[in-house]
Amino acid sequence: MPNSELPRLLLIEDDAVLGPLIAELLAGDYYVQLAADGQKGLHLALTGTWDVLVIDRGLPVMDGLALVRALRSNGVGTPALILTALGSTAEKIDGLDAGANDYMSKPFDAGELKARLRAITRNFGSTPALLEIGTWVLDPVSRKLRSQYGNHVDLTAKESELLALLAGNPSRVFTRPELVEALFHPGDSPGVIDTYVHYLRRKVDKALIRTVHGLGYQIGDDS
Amino acid sequence: MPNSELPRLLLIEDDAVLGPLIAELLAGDYYVQLAADGQKGLHLALTGTWDVLVIDRGLPVMDGLALVRALRSNGVGTPALILTALGSTAEKIDGLDAGANDYMSKPFDAGELKARLRAITRNFGSTPALLEIGTWVLDPVSRKLRSQYGNHVDLTAKESELLALLAGNPSRVFTRPELVEALFHPGDSPGVIDTYVHYLRRKVDKALIRTVHGLGYQIGDDS
């Protein structure tokens, strides 16, 4: 009875075809979250809890290498594998120097990708990664929010992601554009945030999320 | 195909000739599941319910010894026998050190293999391993689901396997591809899972299995 939760994998890949394809490939072995560009990916990688990262090298806006460097310099040691169209040894060395744990050229074999992922995650036990939010505890995988008193609330995917991001950085104020960038599609109206904050407050507790007038939203810091 | 009165044996052997051959040999005495590589084998060993494991040492991707170590470090104590082309004492010791219960060199005698399997499973008995699911108790052998109040529901083989897998890992969320891989044939439509979940809910209780929208299914610890 190994209670091995599905490892959480963040896939940062802008290609509209390749992204979902890889996500589907790994869906059986990992809980896969797909980020469509580097900035969104960076936010998720910084704020979420991940067991392994798969990052496309040729990302628009912020390329894969810069992303890995940014993560490492922020103290994020999550194992990372870089995907690339380029396959020279020099490229490979660059990738590993940037702080990646492994490097694979496209096109790649599905089995090899899984094997390499297993290799770089071997020594990282998957953490249950429960988030404490006041008197509540969020399980981002099953998307259940449990209170100390036995009752629980089921959240939707977006509700859970938003809450996890806010709760993962207590007392930090997130602006609406920032949240849209991290969790929604580019071009989505900033009003989505208001809507989901509203959903959460209605489902859980009015005081769950604090509004910072003119700035954004915040969790924690009840002063 | 599966006669679930028989002990459940997981055979992990990549050789396209030897694998089916051994499976055939043991088919009369065990319900044999053949996994063609270490990765698949590890997955099955972790998620399924097995009475004994037979593992080839020279597996691609993840070799037999590493596989056994991975299992043991995950708390899986299912008796395991290692098959190998190498027969030196040193090799044998390595295998046992890794956590295997026995070790056999190829070519081997069918009778001896069966005898050794009987030996290492002797002390484990055929664990009925009743599974508690809410107010119900599942006996995977007789495939009967009994309630506290004397009534019972007869399940089919697949229904029972699915329920046992979910119930054996309470609160873990299984994706459809994951369940298909563990319980069905590769290439089967993910929709089978929906169908069997539907069967179980209709036979037993609507609330037996929880849907995690967009992710998969879960047997929970809601109270």
Place this chain on the structure above:
DNA sequence: GTGTAGTCTAAGAATTCGCTAAGAATTTCC
């Protein structure tokens, strides 16, 4: 107080996802 920018909320359109029925294919049992 009053105006303005910012926030909350409801309602609904669009989309995705899951449930279910029906039946074909396969296996089991007599």
Place this chain on the structure above:
DNA sequence: GGAAATTCTTAGCGAATTCTTAGACTACAC
């Protein structure tokens, strides 16, 4: 061999989720 049970596929419908919009409401500056 035939009937019954089981396994698995497909497709339509309904439900859940996502996101937009617009008007009511609120906080803050002056």
